[in-house]
Amino acid sequence: DNLGTSTTHIFFGSANPLTGAFPGNLAGVASGNGFPDGGAYLTPDNAASYVIFLDAVQATATAGIIGAGQSAMSASVSTNCPVTNVNTGETYPSLQAAINDPQTLDGHTIEIAPGDYTESGQIVVNKGLTINGTGADCGDVTIRPDANTGNSGDARGWWLVQPGKELNLSKLTLDGLGFLIYQAIRDKGFGTFDQICFKNIKYNESGPDYSGVAVAAFGVAAGSNVNISNSTFEEIGRIGVLYFGTGVDGSTFSDNVYTGKGAGNWLDYALDVSAGAIVSVTGNTVTNNKGVAASDGSTSAGVLATTFFGGGTTATITGNILTDNTTGIAVGFDGSDATTVMANNNDLSNNASFGVSNSNASNVVDATLNWWGDAAGPGAFGPGSGSQVAAGVTYCPWLDAAPPGGVAAAAPVKNIDTGEEFCSIQEAIDDSDTAPGHTIEVNPGTYYENVLINKNNLTLRSTGGKGVTTIQGTYAGGNNATVAIASGTNGVTIGQSGQGFTIIGFDGTGAIEAAAVYLLGAHTDITIEGNEIQAQGDHGLLSNFNAAIDNIVINDNMFTGQTFLGAEPGGCGFSTQFNPGNNVPRQLVTMGGGSGVTNSMNVTFTNNMVTGAAGGYNSADACEQGNTLVTIDVIGASIKYNTFNGTTTRFANSLRARGQATSVACNTFESDNLGTSTTHIFFGSANPLTGAAPNNLGGVLALNTFPDGGAYLTPDNAVSYIIYLDDTQATAAAGVIGAGQTAVTGPLTCPTLFPICYDAGLLSLPGNGESPTGGVYSGTGV
Secondary structure, X not given: OOOOOOOOOEEOOOOOOOOOOOOOOHHHHHHOOOOOOOOEXXXXXXXXXXXXXXOHHHHHHHHHXXXXXXXXXXXXXXXXXXEEEOOOXXXXXXXXXXXXXXXXXXXXXXXXXXXXXXXXXXEEEOOOEEEEXXXXXHHHEEEEOOOOOOOOHHHHEEEEEOOOOEEXXXXXEEEOOOOOOOEEEEEOOEEEEEEEEEEEEOEOOOOOOOEOEEEEEEOOOOOOOEEEEOOEEEEEOOEEEEEEOOOOOXXXXXXXXXXXXXXXXXXXXXXXXXXXXXXXXXXXXXXXXXXEOOOOOOEOEEEEEEOOOOOOOEEEEEOOEEEOOOEEEEEOOOOOOOOEEEEEOOEOOOOOOXXXXXXXXXXXXXXXXXXXXXXXXXXXXXXXXXXXXXXOEEOOOOEOOOOOOOOEOOOOEEEOOOOOEEOOHHHHHHOOOOOOOOEEEEOOEEEEOOEEEOOOOOEEEEOOOOOOEEEEOOHHHOOOEEEEEOOOOOOOEEOOOOOOOEEEXXXXXXXXXXXXXXXXXXEEEEEEEOOEXXXXXXXXXXXXXXXXXXXXXXXXOEEEEEOOOOOOOOOOOOOOOOOOXXXXXXXXXXXXXXXXXXXXXXXXXXXXXXXXXXXXXXXXXXXXXXXXXXXXXXXXXXEEOOEEOOEEOOOOEEXXXXXXXXXXXOOEEOOXXXXXXXXXXXXXXXXXXXXXOOOOHHHHHHOOEOOOOOEEEEOOOOOOOEEEOOHHHHHHHHHHHOOOOEXXXXXXXXXXXXXXXXXXXXXXXXXXXXXXXXXXXXXXXX
């Protein structure tokens, strides 16, 4: 206002007046000072024109005199130095200008006044600094880029923190809107970020890059920890914070909020802990991470931790809300992952796929004392209906409500004699206080474990029955069984009517037999009752061949599933049944010692439903392939009140019972699912019914129900102790035997007036193999 027209604002007057100065050129002087009435300078620099003129007219006139082809550039009208070095008192027009000033030293603090600022190019932090916004919170100071970042190496970083340098940030918004930002902060140093709002940090988030990382913390040296707190993340391309490398040996991520982009062709992870990083994650809220990458089907998670890029990765995840995501916590990348995760006191409810997933079930994850969304616990591999839990995740005990109000729920397995509670069935059995004679009760749920009962007189039962209580084992779990009774263990009860289990088996190696329930070695006084025993590629129920078993009661069970894998069995016949990897069908139930049994005796098989499959058609080899459904080759078997309606083919049988004194009565034998070459019952010895009741084939035919037909051959012959499907099949067999036998067809059902329950010694039956007919029968006890 008070200057003459020929004056100037600033005259430097030397060829290199700004060497070593800050700013180091006229453009910096023009932009770093305020000229309310105008100001201008000439460019390019010239020794005769290191001047800030009053205005562009004056500058242009001077350029004409100098004759160096310069042009006039206007200076800033107002003072715009919102950045202050608190230690030196100097002010700057930009953050990078403050960082670059030689007078800004390690340990200095830089403050930025409220406003919305665009920084030019990459912000390089090569000094240890604290940079704070001076507003009330992060929303008062916004910093934006003016260009895309690169997509490789250090060029990925909009901010680049050099190795060994400390950067502390607070009360800032970093907003990449309108530009491709691969990494908002590429941090090779260490420091603390508090109250930072990260927005719109994306780099082709829907492919091909699927990227955008708010903070990439690379542990290039020990102690390279970046602690982030009270910050928010929204519209992030892929990852909130990537903690990568063994130099990240104790970072904290606390009290932050990450909001994902929802469903779409993208990914969201609030955290990716990798390559040996060690991070504590507490008090955060992560929601809406639901994207799926169309390129490869990758899915989103609240937190991802993996050793895929290097061992030693450890995440302690406590007191967080990780809800409404695809997966709450994703542990591991592949089957060899060895990440250590301890996740406790978190809210993991309402996650679509898993509350906690685990790519390597042998690497156990501690996820106890979490809320899964159901007071009964997690689903899938857990007993409840909350967010699912994967194999290899320890989830019990869990919380009965969301933290902080939730407390440890009652464990699902209880020794009712001691009152102790347990998280698994095996834990209850193995407990030192569990003694012979005790009863273990199991609450509804699915229990993924292999159970070995090795204490005498133990009762294992459910509280809700087989419809809601499942035990499912694996071959890797041991004992070749889902539930096994150790050799020499006696007096064991597995299930009770209304209090049994669904016990699901698995496929063994082929060379060694496996079963859903396996009696290993010698036993007496075993009861298996009220269960569904489901084969999945191998036996349902099995005892060792000719083992010393005695007084075994198998009552009120369902035998389901199939004894081979896939839609069709393998092989034609049984020459390969013990080859590793074969798919030859096993028997659904196998007990005893074959036709020469000597040690196995007194098996009671009653009130069971046999509906599983032990055969089918092998289209690859164009043959029927089937095995016997139930084999009870013991001395003194009682087989009554059962329904045989399973599926098999070839020369198999619904029932095979080759031991003497085997009583077969009051059963129903269906043939809807049997091949034409099968038979109902195969006794297979010269005198199989000696000591039995009924004690002849006529009695067996008469005292059982065959809705689709049944027949036998008379007179008896050592090779024809069989109940055939019908008289046609029996007559054909007689022709092959050549002993002059004839087929006798029995009634489709027991006579109406004949007692449903037949017991030896109670009735006087017709002799000579004749069938009972309608009438009144009398005898002791009737």
